Amino acid sequence: MARNFFTMMRSSAPAATAAPAASEQRSERAAPSPPSPPPANMKEAAAAGVGVHLDPNLEAVRHDFTEEIEMALQLREVSAFYGSFQAIDKMTMPIPQNRVTALIGPSGCGKSTLLRCFNRMNDLIPGARIEGEIMFEGRNLIDPNVDAVEVRRRIGMVFQKPNPFPKSIYENVAFGARINGYSGDMDRLVEDSLRRAALWDEVKDELDKSGLALSGGQQQRLCIARAIAVQPEIILMDEPASALDPVATLKIEDLMRELAEHYTIVVVTHNMQQAGRVSDYTAFLLAGEERVGRLVEFGPTQEIFTNPLDQRTEDYITGRYG
Amino acid sequence: MSAAIPTAGITPFAPRIRARRGLSVGFMVIALLAITASMLMLGALIVEILVDGAAQVFTDGSSTVAEVRGETLIDLPTPENMNWLAWAMPVAILLPFLGLRVVRSLIADIPALAERAIGFATTLPVALFVHILYVRFESAYYIEYAKAIGVDGASGNIVQLFGEASGFQFVRLIVAGLILPLGIIAAGWFWSSRLRRPSLLLPGIAIAAWVVYLFLDPFFLSSYPSRLPVQAGIFSAITGTLYMMVITAAVAFPLGVGAAIYLEEYARRNWFSRMIQVNISNLAGVPSIIYGLLGLQVFVRVLEFERSVLAGACTMALLVMPIIIVSAQEALRTVPPSMREAAYAVGATRWQVVRFHVLPYAFGGMLTGNILAMSRAIGETAPLIAIGALTFIAFLADSPTDDFTVMPIQVFNWVTRPQSGFHEIAASGIIILMLVLLVMNAAAIIMRQRTRTDW
Ligand SMILES: Nc1ncnc2c1ncn2[C@@H]1O[C@H](COP(=O)(O)OP(=O)(O)OP(=O)(O)O)[C@@H](O)[C@H]1O
Numbered sequence: 001m002a003r004n005f006f007t008m009m010r011s012s013a014p015a016a017t018a019a020p021a022a023s024e025q026r027s028e029r030a031a032p033s034p035p036s037p038p039p040a041n042m043k044e045a046a047a048a049g050v051g052v053h054l055d056p057n058l059e060a061v062r063h064d065f066t067e068e069i070e071m072a073l074q075l076r077e078v079s080a081f082y083g084s085f086q087a088i089d090k091m092t093m094p095i096p097q098n099r100v101t102a103l104i105g106p107s108g109c110g111k112s113t114l115l116r117c118f119n120r121m122n123d124l125i126p127g128a129r130i131e132g133e134i135m136f137e138g139r140n141l142i143d144p145n146v147d148a149v150e151v152r153r154r155i156g157m158v159f160q161k162p163n164p165f166p167k168s169i170y171e172n173v174a175f176g177a178r179i180n181g182y183s184g185d186m187d188r189l190v191e192d193s194l195r196r197a198a199l200w201d202e203v204k205d206e207l208d209k210s211g212l213a214l215s216g217g218q219q220q221r222l223c224i225a226r227a228i229a230v231q232p233e234i235i236l237m238d239e240p241a242s243a244l245d246p247v248a249t250l251k252i253e254d255l256m257r258e259l260a261e262h263y264t265i266v267v268v269t270h271n272m273q274q275a276g277r278v279s280d281y282t283a284f285l286l287a288g289e290e291r292v293g294r295l296v297e298f299g300p301t302q303e304i305f306t307n308p309l310d311q312r313t314e315d316y317i318t319g320r321y322g
Numbered sequence: 323m324s325a326a327i328p329t330a331g332i333t334p335f336a337p338r339i340r341a342r343r344g345l346s347v348g349f350m351v352i353a354l355l356a357i358t359a360s361m362l363m364l365g366a367l368i369v370e371i372l373v374d375g376a377a378q379v380f381t382d383g384s385s386t387v388a389e390v391r392g393e394t395l396i397d398l399p400t401p402e403n404m405n406w407l408a409w410a411m412p413v414a415i416l417l418p419f420l421g422l423r424v425v426r427s428l429i430a431d432i433p434a435l436a437e438r439a440i441g442f443a444t445t446l447p448v449a450l451f452v453h454i455l456y457v458r459f460e461s462a463y464y465i466e467y468a469k470a471i472g473v474d475g476a477s478g479n480i481v482q483l484f485g486e487a488s489g490f491q492f493v494r495l496i497v498a499g500l501i502l503p504l505g506i507i508a509a510g511w512f513w514s515s516r517l518r519r520p521s522l523l524l525p526g527i528a529i530a531a532w533v534v535y536l537f538l539d540p541f542f543l544s545s546y547p548s549r550l551p552v553q554a555g556i557f558s559a560i561t562g563t564l565y566m567m568v569i570t571a572a573v574a575f576p577l578g579v580g581a582a583i584y585l586e587e588y589a590r591r592n593w594f595s596r597m598i599q600v601n602i603s604n605l606a607g608v609p610s611i612i613y614g615l616l617g618l619q620v621f622v623r624v625l626e627f628e629r630s631v632l633a634g635a636c637t638m639a640l641l642v643m644p645i646i647i648v649s650a651q652e653a654l655r656t657v658p659p660s661m662r663e664a665a666y667a668v669g670a671t672r673w674q675v676v677r678f679h680v681l682p683y684a685f686g687g688m689l690t691g692n693i694l695a696m697s698r699a700i701g702e703t704a705p706l707i708a709i710g711a712l713t714f715i716a717f718l719a720d721s722p723t724d725d726f727t728v729m730p731i732q733v734f735n736w737v738t739r740p741q742s743g744f745h746e747i748a749a750s751g752i753i754i755l756m757l758v759l760l761v762m763n764a765a766a767i768i769m770r771q772r773t774r775t776d777w
């Protein structure tokens with residue numbers, strides 16, 4: 001077994017004590033999958049029908065999906081720090097393009113931190129620091145030479161708590177486009193974005209109303225419209241439905257599925273059913289005793305939910321753990 | 323790799339804003355009436371000032387006030403020696419802004435119009451108050467006149483004057499003394515009903531103003547200092563205070579807000595910014611006389627502003643700067659981090675975040691802090707004594723380099739006089755100073771209420 005894997009095992013006392021045997025078993029099951037040399041690209045590998053292991057050191061990351069797909073982001077050994085505290089440790093995984101990827105894991109395991117690495121949001125926190133590589137269109141977006149403002153324009157974000165600006169609905173949507181020098185038909189862009197966020201029909205007669213006057217669910221869809229209006233390639237969502245009722249939650253989930261046709265979506269969620277319903281890929285993160293978050297397993301949601309490689313994943317998904 | 327943005331399948335664009343329906347017509351009518359009334363009132367006021375001139379307004383058959391005045395000892399201010407232009411300037415600057423707001427709301431949409439019309443109508447009290455002061459000023463002549471022809475009207479009691487007033491003047495006095503104050507109350511009531519929590523504050527202020535108006539000797543408000551207590555007034559001190567406050571705010575507010583924005587939004591949290599922060603807090607505790615000595619050396623002597631309004635205002639600006647900075651910082655901190663994050667997340671630069679989000683949301687709080695700082699400055703005496711503000715000013719300052727006096731200095735001077743008459747008018751002066759402070763603090767509270775956002 002790879003060294004990383006055991007480090008992870010040791011760092012996670014509950015799993016190690018609760019089900020050591022089971023872990024062994026899982027490890028053995030994972031072992032037979034041969035660490036074949038990394039193929040030149042995913043398509044080739046998928047066409048050949050072989051499991052793809054970009055990094056043979058990380059059994060946790062499954063690349064044996066047969067889908068022919070490109071990667072929007074490729075993480076290599078990404079670590080994040082708040083001052084001297086390390087929040088996530090050496091995560092390596094891909095984010096598939098035009099798919100919904102869910103980040104799941106217990107509270108404090110670094111899901112939000114990881115998400116905020118993707119659009120350099122952590123730059124805004126004094127003392128926060130990222131190491132490693134996040135490749136986006138051939139560039140490492142963590143590189144200080146890469147303009148964080150540009151990154152954020154192309155990788156949008158929707159927050160856990162709806163946070164519309166205390167301005168009109170129209171202004172909320174138009175703001176991002178305007179400051180980015182959008183010169184096209186602003187009315188049209190606002191309408192498009194609101195339609196795509198499934199909010200247009202509810203607000204089309206009162207675009208001058210304050211964004212704060214909407215319901216929580218509507219506010220969240222407004223925030224999604226605001227993110228879409230900048231025409232990003234990736235949309236990050238941090239528990240976008242956690243403050244919403246079941247109906248509004250379903251609306252947001254439907255929306256995510258629709259948006260996945262045009263955008264890459266990364267969503268953090270605590271709701272296993274939601275992750276199962278909405279995502280194509282799932283990454284399971286876990287923090288050990290020293291509170292450092294690590295990637296336990298990444299793969300197609302179907303696989304993660306029905307046939308996880310790691311015992312801790314199964315325990316978490318079935319609700320026995322975390 | 324980048325996803326194309328498909329726009330097909332979306333139906334063509336429909337008109338952006340449709341007027342909200344269900345608007346109460348009565349509401350609109352009242353708002354429009356209020357606007358019309360306040361416009362007419364302002365117009366009349368301006369016409370009166372420009373065309374008639376106060377001295378000509380009160381003529382009674384054979385003799386004019388001006389003629390009567392020749393027989394009296396009191397040297398009343400006349401429109402000729404009052405620099406109306408100095409007072410018309412701020413109005414001329416403000417009016418286009420107000421007009422612009424109304425015009426903009428006229429073309430935008432109707433509910434916003436109604437809302438802003440009410441807002442505009444609430445500027446009515448200001449216009450009315452100016453008008454009242456003006457009519458009071460006129461009635462000063464009338465009282466003189468009454469005194470000269472032997473009627474006991476010297477106390478300024480309107481009722482006593484009515485007996486001698488002609489029909490036209492009677493109507494004017496009724497309008498000035500009754501209808502206008504009631505108008506203020508009504509307008510104030512309207513405004514407060516637009517507040518989140520309706521309050522009686524504004525009507526209360528209006529009533530207080532009315533009471534003061536009825537009972538205060540008009541000479542006191544409109545006269546210059548004198549060696550006789552009965553003839554001494556606080557006019558030059560009031561105007562001097564206002565003049566100095568305007569310049570102080572103009573200097574201190576932009577600098578203070580700029581410093582606060584730098585400290586809150588730009589500065590890294592290192593020893594340098596911490597040192598600045600600590601020093602600002604310390605400066606807020608430095609005795610004001612020390613600012614006076616600093617002002618004396620720097621503004622009066624080195625920069626050669628002399629003992630002018632400008633020197634006083636700059637000294638005051640230094641004095642209140644720490645208060646403005648700290649309160650502006652607090653206002654900035656009330657803007658939730660989530661607002662900044664939201665703006666950053668759509669690709670805003672730091673300046674865009676500050677300019678379009680943080681600053682607008684914090685501005686109300688900053689203005690509140692500014693008003694509170696100003697009300698501190700209004701009561702300060704020591705630094706102005708240190709820079710040598712005068713106590714006997716028998717004219718109005720019409721440029722920032724003129725000599726000046728302010729209310730607390732005037733009061734201080736009267737208190738130190740031996741005659742008991744001066745002690746009485748010192749008390750009156752203090753009441754007026756308190757009233758000004760009350761109004762400013764009330765304005766700060768109202769502004770805080772009105773600009774609060776529930777995040
Ligand atoms: N601004 C910060 N400064 C210091 N430490 C932080 C900061 N934000 C998060 N952390 C720490 O980083 C770790 C990961 O936090 P993070 O918010 O990423 O967790 P999470 O997985 O999103 O949790 P949750 O599911 O509760 O949202 C936690 O231990 C947390 O205490």
Ligand SMILES: [Mg+2]
Pocket residue numbers: 111112113238
């Ligand atoms: Mg989180």
